[in-house]
Amino acid sequence: MLKDLFRGRPRYATINPTPGESRQEPRPVAPKEAPDGLWLKCDGCETILYRKELQQHAQICPKCGYHFRIGGWERLEQLADEGSFTVWEDHLASVDPLGFPGYPEKVVQAQARTGLSEAVIVGRAAIEELPVALGIFDFNFVGGSMGSVVGERLTRLFERAEAERLPVVVVSAGGGGARMQEGILSLMQMAKTSQAVARYRRCRMPFISVLTDPTMGGVYASFASLGDVIIAEPGARIGFAGPRIVQETTRQVLPEGFQTAEYALQNGMIDLVVPRPKLREQVAQLLRLHL
Amino acid sequence: MxxxxxxxxxxxxxxxxxxxxxxxxxxxxxxxxxxxxxxxxxxxxxxxxxxxxxLTPWQRVLLARHPGRPTTLEYIASIFDEFVELHGDRTFRDDPAMVGGIARLNGRPVTVIGPQKGRDTKENIRRNFGLPHPEGYRKAIRLMEQAERFGRPIITLIDVVGAYPGIEAEQRGQGLVIAEAIMTMSQLRVPIISVVTGEGGSGGALAIGVADRVWMLENAWYSVISPEMCAQILWKDSKRAPEAASLLRLTARDLMELGIIDGIVPEPMGGAHRDKEATARNVKEVLVRELQVLEGMDPDALLEARYQRYRRIGAFAEGQSQELASRREDGEEGQVPEEAGLGGQAVTGVGSPPAPSE
The missing domain is CATH 4.10.860 (DNA Excision Repair, Uvrb; Chain A)
Structure with missing residues (x-):
């Protein structure tokens, strides 16, 4: 079927530098995106922080509570019970359907940087011993954007969760929204994942959507907004259009705290703002209230 | 000239x-x-x-934006026998950038919905250049749910640059309401036909575009991002939009090849604005024909087919490509061959719309 559709344009290339590598026992990699060195400046209060100390505080500034972005593996470590994660659908690899310049290289670089195969990892895990179907985004993977693989993995996550009657927890960090480099196919992942959530609702198990910095565009405007309960991390940027676009379109001064988690809470768009150290406990409590 | x-x-x-x-x-x-x-x-x-x-993709984008191109209300006037416009989202206000109501298509009542651009500057200001706010999408959801209650098929005519990126729009949940609109459309137990008549700008278009059949006019475009924004991101230069338009594969023919749409509605030579009535006749012909097929379907089968229509969209490799893997081990790490075929067990699914299953 594919051959027919792309007759004359055989431009596919799989993008997976480590095919077949099992990630059943994922090992976290150091967040390499942060500037190297022992010290760094807090983006919230400009205090100079000792990197090791920051790591011990779940990447939260001990002075002002600013939540630094964290990678997928680190998130998994913080949220799921130790050793409980089994990865699903890791064999789905991105291709370059439009022949978009620089895209294959971008994915390969992201894989090297994050130690992840794509912008979301999905699988089975336990949170305070409660089994869940878990999805975790990594912003450092092409901006946490949703292309075909991300859409397919999430869809299969919801489908399998329904079949196995598991609650679903997805931690989004989709700053890039729908992935530009896969064009219209990315846009359609919004429909694919949203309808998967609708079907999943039939099994009457909860979907807890956790929005972390940043969750924007097509990720926010699809499955991530469809949680039975929506939680956000303090200060996380949440919105549809990027702040620069809003600024340029409206030529207005953006209000204080525009598109933050607290702003979304105040406007009635989310249920809770939960600091990172409390997230695991809060998710577990909500899960227990549904079981 | x-x-x-x-x-x-x-x-x-x-x-x-x-x-x-x-x-x-x-x-x-x-x-x-x-x-x-x-x-x-x-x-x-x-x-x-x-x-x-x-025509180049960019020339089609310009045709889709031609100020004389028929608007949603003009199509409605030409295609349908009657039309009662209904207003308001019942929560906040009536959004003039999104119109909708009950119409008759060859005698059959249907619900019609679509973004509305203005004909002149004054109307454009009133209609916010056809950029809907969340209440516009809430109105669309309301009218769709109303249609379902009465078993009315739904027709959406899509011509929208995007959902409005404004401060109040963000406050009132632009992203959230788009998600809700998409999910709602995936669950409605009546036939839905969408026609992209002009611009299909990203989430703002998809929010009213989840349908059993999706058609595009010959010179319409539909994309995850506008060519200007794409050029801005790629080259920090929105003036290179014509190049971006080619990269994005956003024309009707592209989307047909990618298996996203079901057909292309021909336009008169020179574009829809050269003969609005002829264009509307072409659209009507498609609507009547498709509706006839869809109305014969059992609602469960209809819903399942709609689910599968979107379920299969995506391009990816499933399972490792041995050929590529071994090449990489030979020291070609990071070099993705231009035309690597997908080896052995690799499966790539790009959705092609299912045939009507009755």
Whole structure:
């Protein structure tokens, strides 16, 4: 079927530098995106922080509570019970359907940087011993954007969760929204994942959507907004259009705290703002209230 | 040449003017120039063919944005026998950038919904240039749910640059409401037909575009991002939008090849604005034909087919490509071959719309 559709344009290339590598026992990699060195400046209060100390505080500034972005593996470590994660659908690899310049290289670089195969990892895990179907985004993977693989993995996550009657927890960090480099196919992942959530609702198990910095565009405007309960991390940027676009379109001064988690809470768009150290406990409590 | 004509049409328009001159010359002076006129007309036909058969994606984007292009309300007036416009989202206000109501298509009541651009500056300001706020999408959801209650098929006509990126729009949950609209459409137990008539701008278009059948006009575009924004991101230069338009594969023919749409509605030579009535007739013909097929379907089968229509969209490799893996081990790490085929067990699914399953 594919051959027919792309007759004359055989431009596919799989993008997976480590095919077949099992990630059943994922090992976290150091967040390499942060500037190297022992010290760094807090983006919230400009205090100079000792990197090791920051790591011990779940990447939260001990002075002002600013939540630094964290990678997928680190998130998994913080949220799921130790050793409980089994990865699903890791064999789905991105291709370059439009022949978009620089895209294959971008994915390969992201894989090297994050130690992840794509912008979301999905699988089975336990949170305070409660089994869940878990999805975790990594912003450092092409901006946490949703292309075909991300859409397919999430869809299969919801489908399998329904079949196995598991609650679903997805931690989004989709700053890039729908992935530009896969064009219209990315846009359609919004429909694919949203309808998967609708079907999943039939099994009457909860979907807890956790929005972390940043969750924007097509990720926010699809499955991530469809949680039975929506939680956000303090200060996380949440919105549809990027702040620069809003600024340029409206030529207005953006209000204080525009598109933050607290702003979304105040406007009635989310249920809770939960600091990172409390997230695991809060998710577990909500899960227990549904079981 | 009028201000609304395009540069690339200039030779044709000049030729057409010359023909008109000769014709009026013939009428007024009684000199027979018919031989010359016939020759020029043949040349004009040839030129028209050359120009419009080979439009670049960017030229189509410009045609889709032509100020004279028929708007949603104009299509509604031409296609349907009656139309009662309904207003308001019942929560906040009526959004003039999104119109909808109950109409009759060949005698059959249907619900029609679509973003509405203005005809002039004044109307454009009132209608926010056809950029809906969350309440516009909430109105659309309300009208769709209303249609479902009465078993009315839903037709959406899509011409929207995008959902409005404004401060209040963000406050009132632009992203959230788009998600809700998408999910709602995936669950409605009545037939839905969408036609992208002009611009299909990302989430703002998809929010009213989850359907059993999706058609596009010949010169419409539909994309995850506008060419300007894509160019801005890629090259920090929105003036390179014409190049971005080619990269994004956003034309009707592209989307047909990618298996996203079901068909292309032909436009009159030169674009929809050259003959609005003819364009509307073409759209109507598709709507009537598709509705006939969809109305024969059992609602469960309809819903399942709609689910599968989107379920299969995506391009990815499933399982490792051994060939590629071994090449990489040979020291080609990070080099993705331009035309690597998908080996062995690799499966790539790009959705092709399911045939009506009755």
């Amino acid at each position: 009028a201000a609304t004509d395009f540069e690339w049409e200039r030779p044709l328009i000049e030729l057409e003017e010359r023909i008109r001159e000769l014709e009026s010359f013939t009428d007024q002076r009684g000199i027979d120039l018919s031989e010359e006129i016939t020759r020029l007309k043949r040349r004009a036909d040839q030129l028209r063919e050359e120009i419009f058969a080979n």
